[in-house]
Each structure stands twice: as structure tokens, then as C-alpha cells.
Amino acid sequence: MTDAILQALRQVCGPADPAQPVALHEPDFRGTEAWAYVRDCLDTGWVSTAGRWVSRFEQELCTATGAAHAVAVSNGTVALRLALHLLGVRAGDEVLLPPLSFVATANAVAHLGAVPHFVDVEPGTLGLDPRAVQQRLEAVAERREGVLRNRDTGRRIAALLPVHVFGHPAAMPELLAVAQAWGLPLLEDAAEALGSWRDGTHCGLFGAMGTLSFNGNKLITTGGGGALLTNNPELAQRARHLSTTAKLPHPWAFEHDAVGWNDRLPNLNAALGVAQLEDLPRRLEAKRQLAERYAAAFAGVAGVELVAEPPDCRSNHWLVSLRFTAPDPTEAEAQRLVVLEAAHAEGLLLRPVWTLLHQLPIYAQAPRGPLPVAEDQAPRLLNLPSSPQLLEGWGA
Structure with missing residues (x-):
């Protein structure tokens, strides 16, 4: 053999x-314009987290995926953590996800002080099995005063996090149906799935949000880099605000209205991404x-x-x-x-x-x-x- x-x-x-x-x-x-686009950043001095290439990269991602909104951030793990936070995951919560994934999927949950809760996968897609999710919820979940909790741990079950393994789309219509039946927000880890579609919908756009990665081993790389995809304008606006230290717009004053993160993708990296998205x-x-x-x-x-x-x-x-x-x-x-x-x-x-x-x-x-x-x-x-x-x- x-x-x-x-x-x-x-x-x-x-x-x-x-x-x-x-x-x-x-x-x-x-075969790309990478040198010219990066040189533009160097020549103009726009190399950090502001600049036209960041905006263009986000626009190109929307064109490529059909998303209404894309928010570029520094890596895929950050994208997951920020999206989970936006969907209401907090310290002490549990998030349902598959054990067959890169460690970043679970780490993003843990970074918020929440707890990964592992559910089995399908042999075909290697993604979360909707039947296993349904059976697991039936076995351990109960509603107490309107809150879905794990009766064994007492913790709130806060979200469902499927992964598109190796770029193959998970069983999203069925998973979305389970999530909706139990009142769970659904976030897709589409780190590996840029350019992957199921039933005419790009991976990352079935649930409330999806995330991409542009690590060096991905189809498109910005050196590091990640992005949030969503069709929800309020989530997109909040993602952009919190990933830019939650700073309120002002010509000179430093006013911040929330505890945010410094997550935005630098212009220099975005230029690399644009050059490859064109290809x-x-x-x-x-x-x-x-x-x-x-x-x-x-x-x-x-x-x-x-x-x-x-x-x-x-x-x-x-x-x-x-x-x-x-x-x-x-x-x-x-x-x-x-x-x-x-x-x-x-x-x-x-x-x-x-x-x-x-x-x-x-x-x-x-x-x-x-x-x-x-x-x-x-x-x-x-x-x-x-x-x-x-x-x-x-x-x-």
C-alpha cells in the first residue's frame, strides 16, 4: 500500500x-499585483490599520462571497473571538463545536472565559453532525427562566459553532434548523472555506456570522489576517467599532464607549490580500x-x-x-x-x-x-x- x-x-x-x-x-x-500594491503602501506611508487597501479588501471579500458586510481583522482566531463576543458569548457560557478542528476554534471560546462543549461529526463532511447536536441538546439542555442551560453543569449554552473542515461545507441547512429550534445563535468557522458554497450560499453566510482566515497556508494569505462575514448591518458596525478599540469618531479626542480590542488588519497586509483576491x-x-x-x-x-x-x-x-x-x-x-x-x-x-x-x-x-x-x-x-x-x- x-x-x-x-x-x-x-x-x-x-x-x-x-x-x-x-x-x-x-x-x-x-501573476498578481502584490508588489505594486504593497509598494503603494510604502510609498504613501499607509501601512497600519487605516488605508484604502483595507476598505478595498473588505469590498472584494463581499464580492467574492456575496456577503453584505466584511470586517478585516488581524487573524482568524481574533475573528472567531470577536464574533462570539458579538453573538453574546460571555465568561462561563458553553459553546457547542466539533472536536475535529484546529485548536483555534476552541481557543477563541476559551479566550472569552467560555467553555467548549464537543459534539460529534459526520463521516462524510467531517463537520458537525446535526443529528448529534440535536441528540446532545435533548440529553443535557433545559430552559430555566428562558435561558438554555446544561443541566449537568448549570452553565448557559450560548452558541453553535460548526467548522467547514478542509474547505468542505458542513451540513448547514440542517445545523441552522437545529440552532433555530433551540434558539441558539450560529457562528460558522469558515477559516478554510473561502470559495466554498452549499446550495448557492457561501460558507460563513448561513448563520448570523462567519469567519475567514488568511494565514500563510490558506488559499489567500495576507501573512496573517482574518475577516468576519455577515449580512447583518448592526453586527458589522459593532464588529468594526469594537475591533478599533471602540473609539468614537472625533478629529482629536480619545473617547471610547466600550472595552474594545485593537484587532484591525493593517493596510500593508490588506494590499497582499487584494492582489490575490483578484486571482x-x-x-x-x-x-x-x-x-x-x-x-x-x-x-x-x-x-x-x-x-x-x-x-x-x-x-x-x-x-x-x-x-x-x-x-x-x-x-x-x-x-x-x-x-x-x-x-x-x-x-x-x-x-x-x-x-x-x-x-x-x-x-x-x-x-x-x-x-x-x-x-x-x-x-x-x-x-x-x-x-x-x-x-x-x-x-x-
């Missing part, structure tokens, strides 16, 4: 060299072609399958992911380790999925429902090199 997997990887990625490895996902600025359609098409190339290469490899694009969705294919299909997840994990070691020795920098969040010591005591699917799937998943420039002719 290992030899067959390595051969399929070579077929897609070309020859690898440990001295010049093939990374998981690399930024690429070729977004080509990048998305390249990612689709790369996923198709992987599908063809792995079609005859026994014991593995690619994580597929969900029905009625258009994924950005941020990371192409291989799933080991051995009946026993322990056997699948052992097979994955052999492939990881062989691929890294060859210069192919594959990555396993994140450690499940409830298995991290920092969240081991967090409340959780049964997690059989997450615990079965995590040992099976292996992310493959997914930079769009792996395609021949990219940037030519």
Missing part, C-alpha cells in the same frame, strides 16, 4: 527532494483540477479513498485528504504512520489531521457528548500537498 500511495503522490506532485520538499500548502504571489477564480479552478488529478491517481489504490466533495456543494478543496479505510482505526493509524515516515523521507510533507480537541490536556475536562465518529475518523485522515501551483503551467 505504501508504495502505491507514494507512486500516486509522485504522479501528482512530481519528483520530490528532501532538500527541496513539497510542502502541504504554500503561498504564491506570481481567486483561477486559484479555485486550479484547486479543483488538482483534486481531480489526485482522484485519478488514487483511483486504483486499495485501502484508501479521498475525502469527497459533499453533494450539492462546491468546495474550494483547500486540502486534499486521504482516508485509510481499514475496518479498525488502529490499523488505519498504523498504516498512516508508515506512509508519513516514507513520504517525509522522500521530501513529501504530508500531515495527519489535528489532534482531536478533547484529547488535548487543555480541553480534557471540557463537556462532551459521545464522539465515536470523530474518534474513528481522526486516525484515518492524511492531508496531501495541495498548493495550486503544483499544477503544470501554474504562474506561467
Whole structure:
């Protein structure tokens, strides 16, 4: 199996060299106006959190996603924390989220003094399972004086936080229905899902708010960076105000009407983002072609399958992911380790999925429902090199 997997990887990625490895996902600025836009910031002196490139970046995000409003901030974790705060999450509350996600999803909850509450995922999308959310709420939730609480802990259950894993849209219509039935605000962690759609709606726009990330390994990068998406003008205005230290407009006075944060994205970073957003359609098409190339290469490899694009969705294919299909997840994990070691020795920098969040010591005591699917799937998943420039002719 290992030899067959390595051969399929070579077929897609070309020859690898440990001295010049093939990374998981690399930024690429070729064919863009990045140099000119960044130089404009330097020439004009507008390099900090004000400037025309921030506004233009937000406008371009709205155009790309269909959002009515976008608010650019310094990173994806900050975007999550700010959005949770805007939706009313406070210290001592619980937020329902999947254990299969990058740690930032849970950290953003913890940064507010709130508590992650883990609920199981679907095997297909790898996102939150609406049935598991419904069952978990039926098992532990009760209303006391109009407040939804966890009867086991006494804490308020304050929000539902699904994640679009590897850019594949979660089951949002069903999750939104569960959230509405229980009176829970819904925030989408769409950090990995710029350019991903379900049923004609961009990820991040099903619930009250959604968040994006522009870290260096994302489809579009601003070095760091993140954004909040919403169709609610009041939430957008409040996000912009609190992320700019809650300073009231005035030519010289420093008056602040709330405890805010200094979260805004610098103009210099936004210029990088604009240059790549102009190239977004080509990048998305390249990612689709790369996923198709992987599908063809792995079609005859026994014991593995690619994580597929969900029905009625258009994924950005941020990371192409291989799933080991051995009946026993322990056997699948052992097979994955052999492939990881062989691929890294060859210069192919594959990555396993994140450690499940409830298995991290920092969240081991967090409340959780049964997690059989997450615990079965995590040992099976292996992310493959997914930079769009792996395609021949990219940037030519």
C-alpha cells in the first residue's frame, strides 16, 4: 500500500527532494499585483490599520462571497473571538463545536472565559453532525427562566459553532434548523472555506456570522489576517467599532464607549490580500483540477479513498485528504504512520489531521457528548500537498 500511495503522490506532485520538499500548502504571489500594491503602501506611508487597501479588501471579500458586510481583522482566531463576543458569548457560557478542528476554534471560546462543549461529526463532511447536536441538546439542555442551560453543569449554552473542515461545507441547512429550534445563535468557522458554497450560499453566510482566515497556508494569505462575514448591518458596525478599540469618531479626542480590542488588519497586509483576491477564480479552478488529478491517481489504490466533495456543494478543496479505510482505526493509524515516515523521507510533507480537541490536556475536562465518529475518523485522515501551483503551467 505504501508504495502505491507514494507512486500516486509522485504522479501528482512530481519528483520530490528532501532538500527541496513539497510542502502541504504554500503561498504564491506570481501573476498578481502584490508588489505594486504593497509598494503603494510604502510609498504613501499607509501601512497600519487605516488605508484604502483595507476598505478595498473588505469590498472584494463581499464580492467574492456575496456577503453584505466584511470586517478585516488581524487573524482568524481574533475573528472567531470577536464574533462570539458579538453573538453574546460571555465568561462561563458553553459553546457547542466539533472536536475535529484546529485548536483555534476552541481557543477563541476559551479566550472569552467560555467553555467548549464537543459534539460529534459526520463521516462524510467531517463537520458537525446535526443529528448529534440535536441528540446532545435533548440529553443535557433545559430552559430555566428562558435561558438554555446544561443541566449537568448549570452553565448557559450560548452558541453553535460548526467548522467547514478542509474547505468542505458542513451540513448547514440542517445545523441552522437545529440552532433555530433551540434558539441558539450560529457562528460558522469558515477559516478554510473561502470559495466554498452549499446550495448557492457561501460558507460563513448561513448563520448570523462567519469567519475567514488568511494565514500563510490558506488559499489567500495576507501573512496573517482574518475577516468576519455577515449580512447583518448592526453586527458589522459593532464588529468594526469594537475591533478599533471602540473609539468614537472625533478629529482629536480619545473617547471610547466600550472595552474594545485593537484587532484591525493593517493596510500593508490588506494590499497582499487584494492582489490575490483578484486571482481567486483561477486559484479555485486550479484547486479543483488538482483534486481531480489526485482522484485519478488514487483511483486504483486499495485501502484508501479521498475525502469527497459533499453533494450539492462546491468546495474550494483547500486540502486534499486521504482516508485509510481499514475496518479498525488502529490499523488505519498504523498504516498512516508508515506512509508519513516514507513520504517525509522522500521530501513529501504530508500531515495527519489535528489532534482531536478533547484529547488535548487543555480541553480534557471540557463537556462532551459521545464522539465515536470523530474518534474513528481522526486516525484515518492524511492531508496531501495541495498548493495550486503544483499544477503544470501554474504562474506561467
